[in-house]
Amino acid sequence: MAESSSGPGLTEDLFAEAVMDTSDFAGFPSDSPVIGRPAKTKKPRLHGYTKPVPSPTSSEPTSSSNNSTQGWRLDPSHTIVAAELYGILQALKYLAANRTLPAVICTDSRSSLQLLQQAFPSSYTQLVATIQAHLHLLPTGAVHLQWVPSHAGLHGNEAADKAAKHAATSADQTAQVPFDFSELKSVVHRNIWKFWQAKWTSIRGQFALGMIKPSVHPWAHHMLQTRRFETLFARLRLGTAPLNKSLFQIRQAPSPLCPSCQVPETAHHYLIVCTEYAEARSQLRRQINSQGILVLSLETLLGGDITSSPTWPQTCRAVENFISSTHRFDP
Incomplete structure (x- = not known):
């Protein structure tokens, strides 16, 4: 995994160079992604520049072929990684349904791609297994997973960010995404603290410590x-x-x-x-x-x-x- 730092202009130039010779690939950003056509490869790979992951509560694929976007609202208790993985899964479903292959799915979530490379991921096992199953159903090398930096002035990335913000604040029905154990643990931990605080607030006037x-x-x-x-x-x-x-x-x-x-x-x-x-x-x-x-x-x-x-x-x-x-x- 190559890492460096650069300004938005250099990022755009290097990305354009990477996609120059692959005009038959359809760009497909997923949750804060960017449109692109990097070199064909049968094995998903990671390359690019380090960039902090944003914090949406929704994920959305954006297609460069028809400039369409679609968003899904996730439960606020889900983590960023869960939203990113769900965006990749929806992108794969879109590709399978529309047969727009070969294609590249671009995401700014390095953690998500690292999980997908693991045979036995330590977390988000259900989402990762579902994504890997969808990848195996597609022709070998038909889909390329590409890491890209977010907020680097790339058009598809910005469009996906806007769609994510819209989905997060919309009144749409929450997508049914399985919770990872770490997410459930966090929810339980947070609610125990809330319950304990509410109980203490109601009785603390009876005690010197309160x-x-x-x-x-x-x-x-x-x-x-x-x-x-x-x-x-x-x-x-x-x-x-x-x-x-x-x-x-x-x-x-x-x-x-x-x-x-x-x-x-x-x-x-x-x-x-x-x-x-x-x-x-x-x-x-x-x-x-x-x-x-x-x-x-x-x-x-x-x-x-x-x-x-x-x-x-x-x-x-x-x-x-x-x-x-x-x-x-x-x-």
């Missing part, structure tokens, strides 16, 4: 200075830190109230409100303000959904310094 973390996505890992701080952060998030409210619930404190403020001593009270630690909190505020965090809240101090922020390690250090300076959790 007031800090609105999403079910995992915390970004960041190692704190000591195991002691790891434990304290977790317990502050869960509302089980050794503060008077939680200690009173397990009969380890005579009162749930803060000795200084005479209100329930919770994680929010300790970190955000308590006047006993006003000086330490001023230092905490200066440190996190320097990181662009302007609001003191449990979500900003204990993580919430911001643990992937580049400033989160500095925020952790500031909270650790606050905890150390208050001596509230000293043995």
